[in-house]
Amino acid sequence: KAGVTQTPRYLIKTRGQQVTLSCSPISGHRSVSWYQQTPGQGLQFLFEYFSETQRNKGNFPGRFSGRQFSNSRSEMNVSTLELGDSALYLCASSLARDSALRRGANVLTFGAGSRLTVL
């Protein structure tokens, strides 16, 4: 069973540019979440998409956006890049089951991440 695939793995951009990162979830997983990881702030939740709809959003500026396609693949976009956007961006997928008994049991399976460096 293929895992979560993120592309590109590494990229370098300059301030003011924009970037698009891609994530292909595990087959059958309808929920895709994005996280930003930096040495200073740790792992922070960006947003979650389910059935092409953004269902949950973290506390990030509007420069950070995303979308999900009908095949559950997701992209996130960062516009007007700042130095502080340099980070490892992790995508994760899950079944997102809503059963009351198993509400906490949705295991997130992560991809290897996209490491963005902003110069």
Add this chain to the structure above:
Amino acid sequence: AQKITQTQPGMFVQEKEAVTLDCTYDTSDPSYGLFWYKQPSSGEMIFLIYQGSYDQQNATEGRYSLNFQKARKSANLVISASQLGDSAMYFCAMREGTPSFGNEKLTFGTGTRLTIIP
């Protein structure tokens, strides 16, 4: 207030010894899940073990076990017979909320860097 607290920034452990990584959490949601993830230097987050708030037994997965003390709100990870390949960052995380309500989220601790010494 921190939702997930990992008080050990780094640990050094002799190979083949057992190691306990500490994690305490804070939530008022009666239904939640606790996870441990391993992050090697390659960056990928690898799921290790899960404990549900209603689970009566402590979770175990091979060499990993979770020491769940609900009243104390702690969920420590125990790795038995440590191996060199266990050297990595370890993150404790808590999942709260309901997916269809749009408020389910996973909150991570700051992590513990574990180094296994030969």
